[in-house]
Amino acid sequence: MRLNLNTKILLGFAVAAGVLLLTAIASFLSIRELAVQTRQVEHTYRVIQETEQLTSRVREAESRVRGYLLTADTSYLQSYDVSQQEIGRGFERLASLTGDNAGQTVRLDSMRQLVDQKFRNMRLLLDPNRSVTSSSTQTILDTGRQTMRAITSLFERMKADELKLLAERNRLQNVFETITPITIITSATLAILITLWLFQKISREIAANEKLQQELESIHHATTQRIQIIENLANQVVQGDYKVKIKDKEKDSLGNLATSLNRMTQTLDDTFGALQNRNRELDQFAYVTSHDLKAPLRGVMTVVKWIEDELTNELSEQMRQYLGMMKGRLTRLEDLINGLLAYARIGRTEQKLEQVQVQQLVEEVRDMVVPPDFHLHIATALPLLVTDRLSLQQIFTNLFSNAVKYHHRGQGTITVSCTEAKKEYEFTVADDGPGIAPEYHEKIFLIFQTLRDRNTAESTGIGLSIVKKILDEQKSSIRVSSEPGHGTAFIFTWPKVSVTEKAI
Structure with missing residues (x-):
């Protein structure tokens, strides 16, 4: 598992800190043992020194007694008592110093x-009231010498034992005097080596990361430029330029995407070229339909009228009925042709943006398509828009015509209202007609779909299809709210900024 840089740094510092801690512990233990051995050596020297001083004071006291006995000079006895006291204190100090040594x-x-x-014995010799002979005195002196030799022998054994301890303690002291600096130097060297190694590793990692960061920045810059080129292509395609191409030959995902986009733009260019040809053909078809097909219809209508005018008295009632049916069929056929032309031209004609006062527009449509028996009620203030006037006029015209055509009483009320949203207005055109069953709410917007008998002249089934197509072109929507017997309300949205104005 590859560790990241931060983990390596923390691990390296942990190792270095651990080594330094062990170095400090080892140095502390070594120095402490050295101090202990030094104190032990000093202790041994003090024991030897106190023993020698004690023995020396005993000899000194003995020699003073001897001098007094030989010369009867009392000056020899002046320091006798002091020596005795010093010897007592010397024993107390030795007892304290040898308390940890049972043999001593x-x-x-x-x-x-x-x-x-x-x-x-010396007090016996110094006693002025003693009654001893010279032989007794000699015996006491000989005993004193033997005692002194025993004291000297014990002193030598104590000194030998202390010297033995001194030799061992000197050896340990020398060992720790040697080990302590070696331990400190070795540990410090190891810590320095680990620190240098860690510094080298960190430097290499930082250099590698800096190099990698530079490479990533270079790749990011190049990728950003390539993505920007792709975004520019997408924007140009949105604006209708399908001949744009990307010059990216890299063998990676973006290069493959560029190749695919180039193929897409080529396909779009070919497709829209073919579509333009089809539109021109459709325009030609519309022209032929409006001129070549409508002319015979007008001719047939003229012939029917001539028959009615010139053979009025010769026509039977049955024939008059047949001619009326023929006129209705011809009128419906002409309406169908006009509706198809209007439906086909939606979105293919250039929209003209202008300032439109919607209330004035609604009143103009009312004057054109709403009969006097109907009442138009404008429930709310209608907005002022900059939009394509003809498209909005077609919507209100078809909705008003629908309300009039399908009204069951022949007279009624049409209500227009408007609410404002964030990016659009919502218009409602409601009537008090027979209403529409819920199962037909979607069907009525399909072309040629009508709820009336197909033989009814006014019902071509194209009006609401034209409304739906105009609103689709504007990225807007329409829905119906109706129940049988409760009238019908068409609710449609209209953008505050039209699609054409956004493109500009």
């Missing part, structure tokens, strides 16, 4: 007994 403690006790005996 036993020897010290024996030595104390011998010294006490030595001083008893």
Whole structure:
């Protein structure tokens, strides 16, 4: 598992800190042991020194007694008592110093007994009331010498034992004096080496990361430029330029996308070229339909009228009925042709943007298609728009015509209202007619779909289809709210900014 840079840095510092901690512990233990051994050596020297001083004071006391006995000079006795006191304090110091050594403690006790005996003998010799012979004195002196030799022997054994301890403690002291600097130097060197290694690793990682970051920035810059080129192509395609191409030969995902987009734009260019040809053909077809097909219809209508005018008295009632049916069929056929032409031209004619006062437009449509028996009620204030006037006029014309055609009483009320949303207006055209069953709410917007008998002249089934197609061109919507017997309301939206104005 590859560790990231932060983890490596933390791990390296943890190792370095651990080594430094171990170095500090090792140095502390080594220095502490060195101090302990140094104190032990000093302790041994003090024991030897105190033992020598004690023995020396005993000898000194003995020599002073001897001098007094030989010369009867009392000056020899002046420091005798002081020596005795010093010897007592010396035993106390030795007892404190050898308290941790059982062998030395036993020897010290024996030595104390011998010294006490030595001083008893000397007190006998110094007693002015003693009644001893010279032979007795000699015996006491010989005993004193033997006691002194025993004291000296004990002193030598104590000194030898302390010297043995001194040798061992000196050895340990030398060992720790050697180990301590080696431990410190070795640990410090190891810590320095680890720190240098860590610094080298971190430097390499940082250099590698900087190099990688530069490469990523270069790739990001190049990728951003290539994506910008693709976005520019998409924008040009949205604006209708299908001949644009991307010059990207890279063998990666963006290169493959560029190739696919180039093929797409080529296909779109070919498709829209073919579509333009089809539109021209459709325009030609509309022209032929409006001129070549409507002319015979007018001729047939003229012939029917001539027959009615010139053979009025010769026509039977049955024939008059047949001629009336023929006129109705011809009128419906002409309406169908006009409706198809209007439906085909939606979205293919250039929209002219102008300022439209919707209330004035509604009133003009009312004057054209709403009969006097109907009442138009404008329930709310209608807005002022900059839009294609003809498209909005066609919507109101077809909705008003629908309300009039399908009204069951022949007279009624049409109500127009408007509400404002964030990006659009919502218009409602409602009537008080027979209403539409819910199952027909979607069907009525399909071309040639009508709820009346197909033989009814006014019902071509194209009006609401034209409304739906105009609203689709404007990216708007329409829905119907109706129930049988409760009238019908068509609710449609109209953008505040038309599609044509957005494109501009």
